[in-house]
Amino acid sequence: MKLHSYLGGITVKSHKTQSKDCEIKSLVPQADMVYPLLSYGENVVRPCVDIGDKVKIGQKIACAQDDMLGVFSSVSGVVKAIEDRAISNKTQKTIIIENDNNYEEDDFYEVIGLDQMDYDDITEIVGKYGIREYDSSQKPLYEKLKYAKGKSTEYVIINAVECEPYFTSVYRRILEEPELIVNGIKVLRHLFPKAEIVMAIGEDKMDAVIEMEKRLKNEPDTEVAAIENKYPSGDFTYLIYQILGNVYKSDTEAIQNGVISVLADTVCALSTAVLEGIPPMSRVITLSGSESNNPGNYEVLFGTSVDDVIKLSGGVKQEPYMIVNGGVFKGEIIENTDIPVTAGVEGILLLSKKEAPIYEPEECIRCGRCMNVCPDRLVPEKLLKYAVSGKTAGFLKWHGDECSLCGCCSYVCPAHIPLMGYIKDIKSKINKEGEK
Amino acid sequence: MEDNLKYITAPPHIKEKSDVTKIMFCFILALLPVALFAVYKYNLNALIHLIITIVVCMSTDYLYRFFVKKQTNITDGSAIVTGILLAMVIPAEAPYYIGIISGIFAILIVRHIIGGIGKFYLNPVVVSKCLLLIVFPEAMSKYSESVSNLPVERMLNGYSVNTFRMMVGNVDGNMGEICAAALLIGAIILVVTGVIDIYIPAAYILAFILTICVLNIGHLNTNYIIGQIAGGGFLLAVWFLATDYKSAPVTLKGQIIYGIILGLLTGAVRVFGNSGENIYFVLLIGNILTPLIENFTIPKPFVN
Numbered sequence: 001m002k003l004h005s006y007l008g009g010i011t012v013k014s015h016k017t018q019s020k021d022c023e024i025k026s027l028v029p030q031a032d033m034v035y036p037l038l039s040y041g042e043n044v045v046r047p048c049v050d051i052g053d054k055v056k057i058g059q060k061i062a063c064a065q066d067d068m069l070g071v072f073s074s075v076s077g078v079v080k081a082i083e084d085r086a087i088s089n090k091t092q093k094t095i096i097i098e099n100d101n102n103y104e105e106d107d108f109y110e111v112i113g114l115d116q117m118d119y120d121d122i123t124e125i126v127g128k129y130g131i132r133e134y135d136s137s138q139k140p141l142y143e144k145l146k147y148a149k150g151k152s153t154e155y156v157i158i159n160a161v162e163c164e165p166y167f168t169s170v171y172r173r174i175l176e177e178p179e180l181i182v183n184g185i186k187v188l189r190h191l192f193p194k195a196e197i198v199m200a201i202g203e204d205k206m207d208a209v210i211e212m213e214k215r216l217k218n219e220p221d222t223e224v225a226a227i228e229n230k231y232p233s234g235d236f237t238y239l240i241y242q243i244l245g246n247v248y249k250s251d252t253e254a255i256q257n258g259v260i261s262v263l264a265d266t267v268c269a270l271s272t273a274v275l276e277g278i279p280p281m282s283r284v285i286t287l288s289g290s291e292s293n294n295p296g297n298y299e300v301l302f303g304t305s306v307d308d309v310i311k312l313s314g315g316v317k318q319e320p321y322m323i324v325n326g327g328v329f330k331g332e333i334i335e336n337t338d339i340p341v342t343a344g345v346e347g348i349l350l351l352s353k354k355e356a357p358i359y360e361p362e363e364c365i366r367c368g369r370c371m372n373v374c375p376d377r378l379v380p381e382k383l384l385k386y387a388v389s390g391k392t393a394g395f396l397k398w399h400g401d402e403c404s405l406c407g408c409c410s411y412v413c414p415a416h417i418p419l420m421g422y423i424k425d426i427k428s429k430i431n432k433e434g435e436k
Numbered sequence: 437m438e439d440n441l442k443y444i445t446a447p448p449h450i451k452e453k454s455d456v457t458k459i460m461f462c463f464i465l466a467l468l469p470v471a472l473f474a475v476y477k478y479n480l481n482a483l484i485h486l487i488i489t490i491v492v493c494m495s496t497d498y499l500y501r502f503f504v505k506k507q508t509n510i511t512d513g514s515a516i517v518t519g520i521l522l523a524m525v526i527p528a529e530a531p532y533y534i535g536i537i538s539g540i541f542a543i544l545i546v547r548h549i550i551g552g553i554g555k556f557y558l559n560p561v562v563v564s565k566c567l568l569l570i571v572f573p574e575a576m577s578k579y580s581e582s583v584s585n586l587p588v589e590r591m592l593n594g595y596s597v598n599t600f601r602m603m604v605g606n607v608d609g610n611m612g613e614i615c616a617a618a619l620l621i622g623a624i625i626l627v628v629t630g631v632i633d634i635y636i637p638a639a640y641i642l643a644f645i646l647t648i649c650v651l652n653i654g655h656l657n658t659n660y661i662i663g664q665i666a667g668g669g670f671l672l673a674v675w676f677l678a679t680d681y682k683s684a685p686v687t688l689k690g691q692i693i694y695g696i697i698l699g700l701l702t703g704a705v706r707v708f709g710n711s712g713e714n715i716y717f718v719l720l721i722g723n724i725l726t727p728l729i730e731n732f733t734i735p736k737p738f739v740n
Contacts, residue, residue: 006738012450165450237739249739322449329448349449356449361440362512365456366557366681368633377738381686382730402737407448414454421446 001198001225004245006238008375009230010408014204015165015355019288022296024172027312032080033099033303034340035071036092037062038132040140045069047095053079056106058279061095063130069140070130073097074281074301076104087339088325088332094340097303111277114190119149122191122274129279134265136326138344139251141266145191148255153192157243158185158199160208160264161227161234164327167347169284170264172297174201174208177268178215184267185222187274192260197222198243199264204229231329232406236261238375249402265343283343287313289350291320300341306348307337321353328356329407359416370409370419376402380409380419387422392433395426403427459631460513466625467520467676469618474611478528482611485526485535490519492539500548518542521561521676524612525669525716526568529578538564551682557726559683562719569713576713579608588668588712591660599659602666609668609712612676616666623675632679635691636698640674641665643699651707668712670702673719683723690726690733697729698722 037045043064055061055073062071077100085094112121127142158181160170174181185197199216201209203226216222225243227233233242240259241247248254254261262270269280281302287309288295294314306325310316324331325339326346370380378399386395395401400423409419474482497515500506522538542560551557568576579586587597587607601607605615612619626632648664649656665671678684678698685694698718705714 010452241738247739322445324447324449326447328450331447331449333445333449351449357451358444359451361444362456365459365514366686367459367631368681368686369454371686375738377735379686379735398734399737399740402739404739410446411448411450412452412454414452414456414459416451416455418443418446420448421443424446425443 001223001243003225003228003242005228006241006375007377008373008408009232009238010373010411011230012165012411014229015288016168016171016204018290018295019166019168019286019297020171022168022172024169024176024284024297024299026299027301027304027309029075029099029301029304029308030312031099031305031308033073033075033077033097033301034085034305035061035073035095035097035303036085036087036340036342037071037094038092038138038342039064040069040143043069043140045071045093047082047093049079049095051079051082055079055097056104058106058281060279061097063128068127068130068142070128070279071095072130072279072281072302074303075099076102086336088334111275114187114275117190117274119145119191122187123149125274126270129273131266131269131273131280132343134263134269134283134343135346136330136344138342141262141270144251144255144260144262147252148192148260151255152258153195153255153260154258155244155260156188156192156195156197157240157259157261158188158197158264158267159234159236159239159261161200161202161239162205163202163227163229163231163234164329164346165231166288166349167286167327168288169286169297169347171205171208173264173268173284174205174211178211180268180271181212181264182215182219183275184271185216185219187270188262188267189219189222195221195260198225199223200225200227200234200239200243202227202229202233231408232375232404235404235406237404280343283341283345285309285341285345286347287350288347289320289324290352290355291316291318291350293317302342303340305337306334306339306341306345309341309348310337310350316350318352320350322351322356322358324349324351324356329411330405361417362415364415364417367414369412369414373408373412375406375408376404378403380423383423384417384419387426390426390429392426392430395430400427401430456512456514460517462625462629462631463517464513464520465629466622466631467517467524467612469621470524470612470615470672471520473605473615473618474524474528477605477614478611481528482523484532485523485528485530485611486520488532488535489522489539490516492536493519493522493543496540496543497547500544515543518547518560521612522564524672524676525561525565525610526576527579527609528611530575531578534568534572534575538568541567557682558723559677559680559719561680562677562683562716562723565716566720569716586668586712587663587666588706589710591663591667592706592710592712596659597663597667599662599666602663607667612672613667613669613712616671619671619675623671626675626679632675633691635688636679636684636695637674639692639695640678640699640702643696644670644703645699647700647703648707651703664706668706669715673698673702673715677719678722683726685726685730685733687730687733687735689735690729693729693733694722694726697725
């Protein structure tokens with residue numbers, strides 16, 4: 001398949017060897033399970049259990065109107081509390097369940113054959129099971145499916161690129177559980193019978209590409225694309241551009257034009273939900289970084305605290321200089337490890353001072369390196385100037401609103417100026433003003 | 437600091453292993469052949485000039501930062517680059533106070549007051565040189581021999597020049613302008629180490645050649661064109677002054693337009709003017725136009 005290449009972006013040391021060959025291990029949680037009730041737009045998720053109730057694995061503990069966006073218990077036990085907690089700078093309502101370690105299973109939904117389901121049935125299952133995109137956006141998949149209904153979808157892109165350094169969880173899943181992805185693709189095929197399905201994998205993971213090509217040989221109109229090994233190749237806009245040569249600003253714009261993209265992890269969740277009737281209750285994350293005793297890929301039940309994950313995986317060598325929730329390019333430093341793993345936690349990185357130093361910024365020398373790496377073809381140097389002085393008009397004049405916050409500019413800046421931090425700040429300020 | 441922490445801990449958490457000091461080191465490395473040739477040719481005089489400008493630049497920079505309590509990154513080397521360049525644009529026989537005045541003026545007034553507080557970036561070397569040319573015209577033309585040995589002046593007065601002597605620096609002029617070969621080695625270092633982009637120099641040189649050819653269509657020969665390029669600070673201006681990060685446009689289109697404007701103006705002042713030093717005033721005009729050029733060349737974003 002011929003790919004289009006985009007300007008900018010950076011080639012980074014991948015740091016993937018630490019966890020690349022580690023088989024996925026399941027972790028058995030020790031501490032209490034915490035389930036944040038994440039609402040989406042007007043769909044407010046409310047608890048449907050009370051304190052003291054006994055719950056089983058797979059039992060629904062919260063949902064929005066019409067049973068949508070369900071939250072399911074991943075252990076059996078007793079509801080200990082329903083309270084507000086601060087999770088990554090936001091206060092969220094959470095349900096806390098004390099694990100009884102019996103792992104009793106609830107009756108799952110009845111499985112109906114794929115042939116007997118139509119588009120709406122599958123959308124409903126996806127909605128009720130609360131399947132979300134397995135990245136920090138956590139956008140409900142059913143919103144996408146609902147929006148795509150009736151539009152002639154020509155391309156379905158499965159994103160398994162993993163261009164962020166350190167991360168190997170998707171790669172391991174392709175090698176260890178290819179059936180799950182193949183089954184997911186079958187569900188997608190059923191949803192979009194006329195579409196061409198393209199599975200995008202980073203070209204640095206050639207064995208995964210070959211594995212998928214072998215598995216998908218007999219599937220009609222299904223292709224595997226080896227995506228250029230640079231950051232941010234796996235980001236929505238650039239990924240679609242590389243495969244189709246079209247530029248779409250947002251999910252909705254792409255769906256309108258017949259292109260829908262889903263993450264590989266989401267496809268796996270779709271497959272287990274539709275074909276096996278099991279709601280999403282766990283995810284595979286990469287735990288890595290040089291301060292980790294056992295870097296690797298772990299299957300973690302939703303609700304397990306990050307602290308628990310670090311401890312169960314074998315602990316740390318030394319107190320990490322920083323703990324990052326997510327990738328080194330997009331993830332946030334977490335001070336408090338008492339937050340739960342959800343679909344939005346792609347990985348946990350325990351980094352040393354040497355690999356993730358924090359620099360004191362110097363003066364900008366206007367060398368223009370930020371501009372050369374910017375995949376959005378903006379001039380970060382100018383955006384920084386306006387962001388620091390808070391001049392929104394100038395920021396927008398230099399197309400600051402088109403910045404995708406990939407962080408390449410901060411990465412290359414020889415003066416170590418945190419451009420992304422400043423740009424993010426002014427962007428959220430502009431968004432807030434826009435809402436008013 | 438508390439406020440700053442929010443930004444410096446923002447992602448990405450890994451950084452490329454590059455820093456300002458390394459970039460400045462590349463500039464110093466590229467200037468080394470030029471500076472060494474000046475010392476070889478003018479001996480002690482050149483060395484003293486170099487030491488004066490570098491020391492004055494560094495100490496002015498340090499003292500300014502100390503008094504306004506800005507962080508003191510004296511080691512980043514940009515003051516050294518400015519210092520070397522300042523020495524390169526004055527004649528070896530100039531009195532030593534020239535170096536002191538130009539160093540203080542370049543760093544304190546141009547870099548920190550106009551560029552820092554006033555946020556109007558001009559090349560300190562260019563502005564300082566222009567000031568010296570106006571205020572100390574005699575001191576700034578103290579070449580070791582008679583003016584007749586300045587290649588560009590000879591050409592402007594209708595004489596022919598020996599381009600080989602210009603290549604190897606067997607002519608007279610400001611310390612950094614005389615040896616075309618040393619300047620070209622420096623240019624290669626700048627391009628190979630990737631500290632400058634080729635767009636400004638390429639546009640500048642092409643526009644310059646085109647302009648002198650058109651304006652001199654009657655009596656053209658290769659000797660004349662090579663002489664114009666190799667002499668009178670043209671190469672120093674193209675590779676070391678026009679490419680100055682702070683005073684040149686950052687946008688790609690802007691860099692090309694900037695190069696073309698400089699090339700046209702330099703060609704014009706070379707053909708109609710009577711001094712090789714006019715090129716510094718051209719560079720000053722270019723610097724002043726930079727914000728305007730940038731505003732007209734905002735690149736089209738990938739997504740729109």
